[in-house]
Structures are given as C-alpha cells and as structure tokens.
Amino acid sequence: MTESSKPRRAQILDSASRLFSERGYHATSMRDLAGELGMQGGSLYAHISGKEELLIEIVNVASQQFDEALFTLRAADMRADDKLREAMHRHIRVVADNMDSATVFFHEWKHLSPEAYARVTGWRDSIDAFYRELITQGVEDGTFRRDLDPRMTAYLVLSAVNWAYTWYRPGGPLTPRNVADSFADMLLGGLRAVPEPPRP
Amino acid sequence: MTESSKPRRAQILDSASRLFSERGYHATSMRDLAGELGMQGGSLYAHISGKEELLIEIVNVASQQFDEALFTLRAADMRADDKLREAMHRHIRVVADNMDSATVFFHEWKHLSPEAYARVTGWRDSIDAFYRELITQGVEDGTFRRDLDPRMTAYLVLSAVNWAYTWYRPGGPLTPRNVADSFADMLLGGLRAVPEPPRP
DNA sequence: CCTACCGATCGGTAGG
DNA sequence: CCTACCGATCGGTAGG
Incomplete structure (x- = not known):
C-alpha cells in the first residue's frame, strides 16, 4: 500500500506522529497538520473528532x-x-x-x-x-x-x-x-x- | 535564604522549571506562571524579557x-x-x-x-x-x-x-x-x- | 473537503 | 507591579 493509497485517517495519524514528535503536541497546530496533507484546517474534522x-x-x-x-x-x-x-x-x-x-x-x-x-x-x-x-x-x-x-x-x-x-x-x-x-x-x-x- | 527572600528573578525561574517540566513549555502560559507567584501576567516582563x-x-x-x-x-x-x-x-x-x-x-x-x-x-x-x-x-x-x-x-x-x-x-x-x-x-x-x- | 467564522487564549506592551 | 489593551493564533463548527 503506497502512502497516497492509505486511508486518509492513517495518513493523518502518520503526519501527526511526525509533527508531534518534532515540535511537540501543543506546538503543532491543526492547521500545520492539515497543511502537511494539503488540506484546510477545518477539513480535518471530517476524519477525526479532535x-x-x-x-x-x-x-x-x-x-x-x-x-x-x-x-x-x-x-x-x-x-x-x-x-x-x-x-x-x-x-x-x-x-x-x-x-x-x-x-x-x-x-x-x-x-x-x-x-x-x-x-x-x-x-x-x-x-x-x-x-x-x-x-x-x-x-x-x-x-x-x-x-x-x-x-x-x-x-x-x-x-x-x-x-x-x-x-x-x-x-x-x-x-x-x-x-x-x-x-x-x-x-x-x-x-x-x-x-x-x-x-x- | 528562604524561598520568599530569593531574588524575584530566581523565584520566577524556579516556578518556570516546575511548570515547564509538569505541563511542557508551550502548555504553560505566562499567566499560569505569574499566578504561581501571585502576580498579573504582564508584571513578569518587569523581570524578564520574554x-x-x-x-x-x-x-x-x-x-x-x-x-x-x-x-x-x-x-x-x-x-x-x-x-x-x-x-x-x-x-x-x-x-x-x-x-x-x-x-x-x-x-x-x-x-x-x-x-x-x-x-x-x-x-x-x-x-x-x-x-x-x-x-x-x-x-x-x-x-x-x-x-x-x-x-x-x-x-x-x-x-x-x-x-x-x-x-x-x-x-x-x-x-x-x-x-x-x-x-x-x-x-x-x-x-x-x-x-x-x-x-x- | 472548503469558506467563513466563532469565542478563547496566547505572548507581549503602554502608561502609570 | 497593575490595568487595560494589542494583534495573532488557537481548536473547533456551520453550512455548503
């Protein structure tokens, strides 16, 4: 399974792991995370609750x-x-x-x-x-x-x-x-x- | 030297160490820190630059x-x-x-x-x-x-x-x-x- | 998945 | 050291 064929939710978790580990949880904004995946901030909430x-x-x-x-x-x-x-x-x-x-x-x-x-x-x-x-x-x-x-x-x-x-x-x-x-x-x-x- | 006789700046650093270690740097606000020392948020900047x-x-x-x-x-x-x-x-x-x-x-x-x-x-x-x-x-x-x-x-x-x-x-x-x-x-x-x- | 927006809170400053 | 305030940014939501 290539990276881009992974379910969106798994991609979000992968990116979140990397950003949280590099910058820390509180220093990572949801907009940072969305940007990594080519999304707008609010769009994340179609896949996760928070x-x-x-x-x-x-x-x-x-x-x-x-x-x-x-x-x-x-x-x-x-x-x-x-x-x-x-x-x-x-x-x-x-x-x-x-x-x-x-x-x-x-x-x-x-x-x-x-x-x-x-x-x-x-x-x-x-x-x-x-x-x-x-x-x-x-x-x-x-x-x-x-x-x-x-x-x-x-x-x-x-x-x-x-x-x-x-x-x-x-x-x-x-x-x-x-x-x-x-x-x-x-x-x-x-x-x-x-x-x-x-x-x- | 008792805790209260320490220079204010040293007290601030002590409290900051404790809060940063417990909650993390970004999850600690300057108002949290000031509150620990019985101050208002803005007052900290009389002692430190940021x-x-x-x-x-x-x-x-x-x-x-x-x-x-x-x-x-x-x-x-x-x-x-x-x-x-x-x-x-x-x-x-x-x-x-x-x-x-x-x-x-x-x-x-x-x-x-x-x-x-x-x-x-x-x-x-x-x-x-x-x-x-x-x-x-x-x-x-x-x-x-x-x-x-x-x-x-x-x-x-x-x-x-x-x-x-x-x-x-x-x-x-x-x-x-x-x-x-x-x-x-x-x-x-x-x-x-x-x-x-x-x-x- | 986007646009537009919400209230809350942030670090920091001016003036006293 | 306080009051009152600044612009920026936060997580999250409504409506489409």
Whole structure:
C-alpha cells in the first residue's frame, strides 16, 4: 500500500506522529497538520473528532506494539539471559520501527486526559513488572547473580532500551539486533576485563 | 535564604522549571506562571524579557551543572572503573538535585531558537565524548574488556544515568550514591552468575 | 473537503 | 507591579 493509497485517517495519524514528535503536541497546530496533507484546517474534522483523539491513538498504538512484542515472551521456556536478550531486541525494535510515536509516547503522555493518562501509567507498570519477573526468574534459577535487586535491574534494562529513542537512527548502520546484542553482551557479561587487573 | 527572600528573578525561574517540566513549555502560559507567584501576567516582563529567555536560562543552568560535575573528572588519575562509578554518581546527582530542570532539558530543548539549540547540541556532544574517552582509557589500560565499542558503551552508560529523570524520586529511600553504586556494580560486573550455569 | 467564522487564549506592551 | 489593551493564533463548527 503506497502512502497516497492509505486511508486518509492513517495518513493523518502518520503526519501527526511526525509533527508531534518534532515540535511537540501543543506546538503543532491543526492547521500545520492539515497543511502537511494539503488540506484546510477545518477539513480535518471530517476524519477525526479532535486533536486529543490523535494523541490518544498514537500513544495507544505504541503501547500495543510494546505489549505485543513482550507479552508472548512472558511464558517462554528460555534461560533468563537469552530471554532478556530477546526482550531487549524486541523492545528496541519497536522503538526503532516507530521512532516518531515512541518519542510522542515518552514526551507527550502528560497532556493526556485523566483516563488516557491512567491507561498509560498502567501500561508502564506492566512493562516494569515484565522485566522484574524476568530478572527474578533468572536469579532463582541461578542464571543471574544472587545479589541483584530486580527493581534496580529492571530500571537499568529499561533505561537502555527506552533511551534508544533519543539516538537511534533508522537506516543507519546499526540494526535493532546489533544494538540489542551489544547492550545484552555488556549487561550480562559486564564491562570489566576478566580477570580483573590488580589494583595498584 | 528562604524561598520568599530569593531574588524575584530566581523565584520566577524556579516556578518556570516546575511548570515547564509538569505541563511542557508551550502548555504553560505566562499567566499560569505569574499566578504561581501571585502576580498579573504582564508584571513578569518587569523581570524578564520574554518566555524563551526562561527556557534558555533553565537549559543553560542545567548544562552547566553537568559540565561542572564531569569536567573535573576528565584528567583525574583514577582507574577507569572507579572513574566511571564516580562519573555516574555525579551525573545522577545532578539529575536528582534538579529533577525539574533536567526534565525540561530533556523534553523542551527542541523549542529553543537555533543558536540556543546549537549550544545544547554541542553540550550533548561533549558529554558523549567524555564517556567515550573514559571507556577508551579503560580499554587501553586493561581495566575494561578489549571488545568494547566505546560508542555503544557510552550510550549504555548515558541511558542509565539520564533515564533516571523519569523514575527517581528525591526524598525517597534511594540516594544518588545508592543508584550509582547499584548501576555501576551491575554494569561493571555483569548480571550473569559466575561461574555461568551449564546450558541445558 | 472548503469558506467563513466563532469565542478563547496566547505572548507581549503602554502608561502609570 | 497593575490595568487595560494589542494583534495573532488557537481548536473547533456551520453550512455548503
């Protein structure tokens, strides 16, 4: 399906994702958005009910993408380190494939109405819980160090995969798989040389 | 110096940091800001030249804080792993002590005018360079694994320390030192149990 | 999907 | 620091 054959509504959402990510939600006017699509401002309302509907839909779609990527891993029968690597790969892939909506997701969710806001908070909690459970599993089955704090470990992993929205460049030399493998290698094996050099 | 004895201009900047971080730059009106300080909208302009001046100053102060924290470490004669731990501690402390301006820094810099925007970009590059050099030093002196890619390693470290602006809670049970030590232990030593359990 | 329009609100200023 | 105001722009609507 070429860009111009997409349903008008999908085109509007694509443009909105790009403009909201580049300029921010409040700094993007409905006339800016309409102009991108060769329309007049008022014409948008034949396709959507309002500006906030766009934000809600962008954020919801992004949440779903993360959910679908990670949820099927939850019960997977894999060793914890392999599962962590695969989760990071999928997570980074969602970010990399949706740089605009990921940016909107991380920056603009504070502008949502209370109900939509609560949904995003709930989603965040479920992703946190996914990583914490994964770490706990790995600690219990002996794959991970016993002194790990699942909460801090989950924060560290989430930092790595989420922050990618600020620096990853689709079409560049690094694939999501490259990034995930690099990060997972460092996280799992540690940065320090083995054996550790003697402290002078 | 109590809050009310601070120069008016400093009070304005504090309130602006909080409002910009909570609601975003464009969603905060000058009347919102004035109201926080018990003023009328127009009265702000006796103290400042315009809205963007506030954003520029908040971002500049934040940049300076990061610079001052990290620059003195650059030439420090420490082993690379200790230096990394100390850099992470200082970096997280700046974030933790300035949660509002850090949030503004990470979210609102896209709204700066071209000159201020360029300054922020330059700053980002210098922080990146700091961490890359630190990694390179550690690889060369044998403290870090030889197969590390300084660029990816710097991204991983920066992810951990920057992302703290999304979840750290000042006044909570974790100090910046706790967070930095936890992250540094995991990053330097790795998550995997040693010796590694046999793969089934 | 367009034209023409609505009330509301914006950042900023003049004059005191 | 306030009152009163400016032009510009906002999201959204009516009628076609």
